[in-house]
Amino acid sequence: MTVQFPKGFEWGVATASYQIEGAVHEGGRGESIWDRFSHIEGNIQNGDTGDIACDHYHLYKDDVALMKELGVKTYRFSISWPRIFPNGTGDVNEEGVQFYRNLLEALHEAGIEPAVTLFHWDLPQKLQDKGGWLNRETADAFATYAKTCYERFGDLVPRWITHNEPFVHAFLGHYFGEMAPGMKDLRATLQVSHHLLLSHGMAVKVHRELGLQSEIGITYSTSSVYPANKHVKDKEAAELYDGMLNKWFFDPVLLGSYPEDIKSRYEEAFPLDFIQDGDLDTISQRIDFCGINYYFRTIIAYDNTVPFWNGREVQKEHAERTAMGWEVYPDGLRQRLLECKERYGNLPLYITENGCAADDVVNEGKVDDSFRISYLDRHFKAMQEAIEQDGVNLKGYYLWSFLDNFEWAYGYDKRFGIVYVDYETLQRVKKDSFYWYQQVVKENGLPS
Numbered sequence: 001m002t003v004q005f006p007k008g009f010e011w012g013v014a015t016a017s018y019q020i021e022g023a024v025h026e027g028g029r030g031e032s033i034w035d036r037f038s039h040i041e042g043n044i045q046n047g048d049t050g051d052i053a054c055d056h057y058h059l060y061k062d063d064v065a066l067m068k069e070l071g072v073k074t075y076r077f078s079i080s081w082p083r084i085f086p087n088g089t090g091d092v093n094e095e096g097v098q099f100y101r102n103l104l105e106a107l108h109e110a111g112i113e114p115a116v117t118l119f120h121w122d123l124p125q126k127l128q129d130k131g132g133w134l135n136r137e138t139a140d141a142f143a144t145y146a147k148t149c150y151e152r153f154g155d156l157v158p159r160w161i162t163h164n165e166p167f168v169h170a171f172l173g174h175y176f177g178e179m180a181p182g183m184k185d186l187r188a189t190l191q192v193s194h195h196l197l198l199s200h201g202m203a204v205k206v207h208r209e210l211g212l213q214s215e216i217g218i219t220y221s222t223s224s225v226y227p228a229n230k231h232v233k234d235k236e237a238a239e240l241y242d243g244m245l246n247k248w249f250f251d252p253v254l255l256g257s258y259p260e261d262i263k264s265r266y267e268e269a270f271p272l273d274f275i276q277d278g279d280l281d282t283i284s285q286r287i288d289f290c291g292i293n294y295y296f297r298t299i300i301a302y303d304n305t306v307p308f309w310n311g312r313e314v315q316k317e318h319a320e321r322t323a324m325g326w327e328v329y330p331d332g333l334r335q336r337l338l339e340c341k342e343r344y345g346n347l348p349l350y351i352t353e354n355g356c357a358a359d360d361v362v363n364e365g366k367v368d369d370s371f372r373i374s375y376l377d378r379h380f381k382a383m384q385e386a387i388e389q390d391g392v393n394l395k396g397y398y399l400w401s402f403l404d405n406f407e408w409a410y411g412y413d414k415r416f417g418i419v420y421v422d423y424e425t426l427q428r429v430k431k432d433s434f435y436w437y438q439q440v441v442k443e444n445g446l447p448s
């Protein structure tokens, strides 16, 4: 065995509700902001929507059987809030509860431990109609939704994740406008960010008050940020970008404060008066682990035309890239894990997403995705170095993704799965990476 992981290291796979379930008008489900956003012409490549997706809602038993064949210990998926509360609050939809109980019981029978994400961006549209995450009351609604999930599913869920990638939902959904709900307003974005973190803290408090034995944490999108070169302006811009991207979300939860360097710049433009007394105490409730979603590194060059963080992303010439155009840079994962350990202490970490999009094709019933195997192999080596050489408390890994799925604004063109989905027939085809990962899981290390 060339690269061995610690005994008990947890290997898993990850998905999200809107990206795989389909059945958007079935089982009593209410409308989500992604139903609304994806049906607006021009928002999604090829006019794709999540209406059917992988039809996991009807095919979940087959998918669990495939996960059992894969041999993973754990499976990360998200609950669709509008399946539980079609109107965001009020009456519980018992059909929605039953669907997730059926899924959880199937996983339990297969010996697979669920890690459940409460919010993976599919906010009930009825809450968006009342301001969405701009409205502080949405944080209260989230705490009620979380409590209901703990009560209905807690007997079968050992690991809870409050939010998936608050940076992406806040900034891509409210500043850059390329994701639901499609806003473009920085102050709104910061208000949304704050209410997302506040709701996280409120959900953690409820979890503790119920005295649950499960563990709870949050999942961040993150990237290691590098200056384009050694000029002091580039270094300062990289530091500010790291503040905007990483520290703005990690620090309030793990340190109980916002990073001053970027906060003071925001406050020069507008008061952050949505931050109320006591909020940071709520947000920084102790958590049991932190989830890290890593795909690529970020290189920043000074650019004073960019407000607040004065930096823009630049691309390394001739870099190896995935089908998303993202640079393949495994050392950035090790770097980011070490940064987290050094800044926040050795809190248990899970890689809750990592993987790559590739232009996969089925040829005589097989999918040769050697590029994806190479990507994963190099990132696993970086993880193992972080554990063995840097002493990072990395406890497990969730591959993104188990299935090809609805890749948000990119629709179905971008395939991240280790299982190919034929969207015409909904047939699943195990890619070569499925068999390679099956061996990694079995050996708890990289095949020699």
Ligand SMILES: N#[N+]C[C@@H]1[C@@H](O)[C@H](O)[C@@H](O)[C@@H]2O[C@H]12
Pocket: 016, 019, 164, 165, 293, 353, 400, 407, 408, 416
């Ligand atoms: N893009 N991309 C792939 C993947 C996306 O499909 C997930 O839903 C997000 O949590 C995160 O952005 C990563």
